[in-house]
Amino acid sequence: xxxxxxxxxxxxxxxxxxxxxxxxxxxxxxxxxxxxxxxxxxxxxxxxxxxxxxxxxxxxxxxxxxxxxxxxxxxxxxxxxxxxxxxxxxxxxxxxxxxxxxxxxxxxxxxxxxxxxxxxxxxxxxxxxxxxxxxxxxxxxxxxxxxxxxxxxxxxxxxxxxxxxxxxxxxxxxxxxxxxxxxxxxxxxxxxxxxxxxxxxxxxxxxxxxxxxxxxxxxxxxxxxxxxxxxxxxxxxxxxxxxxxxxxxxxxxxxxxxxxxxxxxxxxxxxxxxxxxxxxxxx
Amino acid sequence: xxxxxxxxxxxxxxxxxxxxxxxxxxxxxxxxxxxxxxxxxxxxxxxxxxxxxxxxxxxxxxxxxxxxxxxxxxxxxxxxxxxxxxxxxxxxxxxxxxxxxxxxxxxxxxxxxxxxxxxxxxxxxxxxxxxxxxxxxxxxxxxxxxxxxxxxxxxxxxxxxxxxxxxxxxxxxxxxxxxxxxxxxxxxxxxxxxxxxxxxxxxxxxxxxxxxxxxxxxxxxxxxxxxxxxxxxxxxxxxxxxxxxxxxxxxxxxxxxxxxxxxxxxxxxxxxxxxxxxxxxxxxxxxxxxxxxxxxxxxxxxxxxxx
Numbered sequence: 001x002x003x004x005x006x007x008x009x010x011x012x013x014x015x016x017x018x019x020x021x022x023x024x025x026x027x028x029x030x031x032x033x034x035x036x037x038x039x040x041x042x043x044x045x046x047x048x049x050x051x052x053x054x055x056x057x058x059x060x061x062x063x064x065x066x067x068x069x070x071x072x073x074x075x076x077x078x079x080x081x082x083x084x085x086x087x088x089x090x091x092x093x094x095x096x097x098x099x100x101x102x103x104x105x106x107x108x109x110x111x112x113x114x115x116x117x118x119x120x121x122x123x124x125x126x127x128x129x130x131x132x133x134x135x136x137x138x139x140x141x142x143x144x145x146x147x148x149x150x151x152x153x154x155x156x157x158x159x160x161x162x163x164x165x166x167x168x169x170x171x172x173x174x175x176x177x178x179x180x181x182x183x184x185x186x187x188x189x190x191x192x193x194x195x196x197x198x199x200x201x202x203x204x205x206x207x208x209x210x211x212x213x214x215x216x217x218x219x220x221x222x223x224x225x226x227x228x229x230x231x232x233x234x235x236x237x238x239x240x241x242x243x244x245x246x247x248x249x250x251x252x253x254x255x256x257x258x259x260x261x262x263x264x265x266x267x268x269x270x271x272x273x274x275x276x277x278x279x280x281x282x283x
Numbered sequence: 284x285x286x287x288x289x290x291x292x293x294x295x296x297x298x299x300x301x302x303x304x305x306x307x308x309x310x311x312x313x314x315x316x317x318x319x320x321x322x323x324x325x326x327x328x329x330x331x332x333x334x335x336x337x338x339x340x341x342x343x344x345x346x347x348x349x350x351x352x353x354x355x356x357x358x359x360x361x362x363x364x365x366x367x368x369x370x371x372x373x374x375x376x377x378x379x380x381x382x383x384x385x386x387x388x389x390x391x392x393x394x395x396x397x398x399x400x401x402x403x404x405x406x407x408x409x410x411x412x413x414x415x416x417x418x419x420x421x422x423x424x425x426x427x428x429x430x431x432x433x434x435x436x437x438x439x440x441x442x443x444x445x446x447x448x449x450x451x452x453x454x455x456x457x458x459x460x461x462x463x464x465x466x467x468x469x470x471x472x473x474x475x476x477x478x479x480x481x482x483x484x485x486x487x488x489x490x491x492x493x494x495x496x497x498x499x500x501x502x503x504x505x506x507x508x509x510x511x512x513x514x515x516x517x518x519x520x521x522x523x524x525x526x527x528x529x530x531x532x533x534x535x536x537x538x539x540x541x542x543x544x545x546x547x548x549x550x551x552x553x554x555x556x557x558x559x560x561x562x563x564x565x566x567x568x569x570x571x572x573x574x575x576x577x578x579x580x581x582x583x584x585x586x587x588x589x590x
Contacts, residue, residue, distance in 0.1 A: 097521055
């Protein structure tokens, strides 16, 4: 068992609990759209989680920060087969040699996707996306018509495998506008369980799908496996109207919508001076 | 099978890779067989179907050089370093020609090699329910579970004409040992009609047999063994040298401009006689920056029966 004494109660409460150790915490003024802000908010989502399947980019920063702050015991799993990574330097990609050296296990990709992922061991899958829609479908394939796309995106990679079997999915978006958060994605690479269920007669995936979307404006949550994304928190200086106005559907707003706590100066220092010292992802 | 299979890269590619073939060059971000791919460019092979989970810079280079007309893959970027612009030009603008693609998820692609290696008609997986990927790729199909669990998606076997992999070491017979990230190398090798293994070092059979658990591809599945030190550059070989991340960043502006990419192929591939020439051009200083400090595994004892 990993050290996770702070059992997750659900919703957004852990995030707040994780940073209010004292009343006089030094908070940072980095803007909400900055990589530092987004990575800190994402890291707090990992409090209390055992096993995280991490991707490239902001998730790399978030898992590293979480390991140094809210969740030292979190087990990092990568699609390349690395289990229990203890990198001595920031990983540049999910196949970086620093993830392999000193890791707890190096599995075949069949064991990783077949046993660890499909076997139900992954608590949180951390994914990037070009688009996320109302019910939590993810597009990482194409913008426009797939037969002659306007933009060719990287495609699935492991994403459509991860969404089927990870207990839940956290997505970090670098922009918040109706193009990135449309009513319905241009192409569904990685489906919401709501969309999966419409395929009658199929063995249904066990994952709850996207439960959390962190954007430069706020945090959207999908607390119900069958439900839609709703506004749970706005970042400091952002209004609820700004978020709803920049979302591609009539976004439901929770009655108890919160303000995202700012990163601590220590979070920002760790990200800049100890984690991403070459500014690869802190752009 | 016994007897040395050691040959040169030029001979191995000439003997096993022909125009129009389906070739798998596997290695998941690690041990990518760049030297072998570059030799395919030098020998000006055409109309290949390229299979790679993550196409990586290697596929972009083979496309620029005009070797590939079809791509079977599961992630159309180079990992940490952004877009592969030759692939994007082909797909988005059909410039200079359209590229036929067949697209899966990572596990779907891996399961294709598995089915190929095991000579199964298909392999099931839990992915794709509700996804548009099966609409994009009609080769992703579904079957009713005969055990009453509902329909599941399946992928067809992938049996390359040739699979090429790079590894840390092999003996002359082809017993191939690799460690670190092992990707789809083993199933891709067993799925293929012919297998070329390039290695950092050809070692004595005793070295292999002192640690048999590390052999992922036994000699019986291997047709040619080629010693190519540095053969994974600009990717890496765990314990031997690190990834040339600077090159990965440099490739982005090169591939963005097709003329520049063509010039790069002329200068670095056609302009060098072989991989040793490519490494010499790269220079000692650059290589020094990729060296890694030793971190030996320790060792285990397999034991011998006494008496």
